[in-house]
Amino acid sequence: MPSYDAVLFDSDGVLVEPPSAETQTAAIQQAFQSVGVDDPDEGHVQDLTSGVTSEVLDDIGAAYDIDPVALWNAREHHDEQSQFESFRAGNRDRYDDTAAVSEVPRPRGVVSNNHHSTIEFVLEFFEFGDDFDTYYGREKTVESLGLKKPNTHYVERALDDLGGGSALYVGDSESDVLAAHRAGLDSVFLRRPHCRSVDLSVDPTYELETLHGLAELL
Structure with a gap:
């Protein structure tokens, strides 16, 4: 050996x-809402939850006429905070x-x-x-x-x-x-x-x- x-x-x-799918989805929905998208497409929410690429991010930004970098920054902030909260609450x-x-x-x-x-x-x-x-x-x-x-x-x-x-x-x-x-x-x-x-x-x-x-x- x-x-x-x-x-x-x-x-x-x-x-x-690992984080739960529910926690991740809620964080992504909050991120969309924070940049003015109250009812994002479920597919776009899933795209931002996992496996996202810069090309996909650009496409999502174009779909809602929003800055993809602003959306990504919101995504990262809400995802990070949701994880901290889950650990502190004992859910993870x-x-x-x-x-x-x-x-x-x-x-x-x-x-x-x-x-x-x-x-x-x-x-x-x-x-x-x-x-x-x-x-x-x-x-x-x-x-x-x-x-x-x-x-x-x-x-x-x-x-x-x-x-x-x-x-x-x-x-x-x-x-x-x-x-x-x-x-x-x-x-x-x-x-x-x-x-x-x-x-x-x-x-x-x-x-x-x-x-x-x-x-x-x-």
């Missing part, structure tokens, strides 16, 4: 529970097996497609600070959309912070596996309940159901 110099973790779905929590992270005998980092500021909040709120040596989320800008995983941008930055070398990336989505492999890293697909039955088009190096299984890999 390979020896790894570091371990990287996704956040949502790996360290903490850390997973019970995250105690296993501190037992990983390697430098550790977090790389997420969520906002960098939200990752900062998560690390502080759940007292993860001592568990990780570096962390990256994306900036709340339109430009950051092109840097999301499976782009390797933030994965490579985190790996550089940890001294380079070989690493293992732990995620719960196909984009995590793709980002790891494109960066030359091995991957763990963590089959949490929300992704237990997901079919992947790319094979992860390993599959686990809990973080406790990391000890055997390392």
Whole structure:
């Protein structure tokens, strides 16, 4: 079995529970309302909830004759605040097996497609600070959309912070596996309940159901 110099973790779905669809949808609807769109198309709401690109954002802005950057800024603000509120209200929590992270005998980092500021909040709120040596989320800008995983941008930055070398990336989505492999890293697909039955088009190096299984890999 390979020896790894570091371990990287996704956040949502790996360290903490992912946001609910209802919470995300409500945040996007609030964002539309804040820029003067009271009854947005359901498809546009869904587009802004996940998988949005700068091209899609431009199309949505044109559909309502609004500045796409203003819409995006509103989207990011309301999405971020909805996440903070969910954590504070106890509607989202850390997973019970995250105690296993501190037992990983390697430098550790977090790389997420969520906002960098939200990752900062998560690390502080759940007292993860001592568990990780570096962390990256994306900036709340339109430009950051092109840097999301499976782009390797933030994965490579985190790996550089940890001294380079070989690493293992732990995620719960196909984009995590793709980002790891494109960066030359091995991957763990963590089959949490929300992704237990997901079919992947790319094979992860390993599959686990809990973080406790990391000890055997390392």
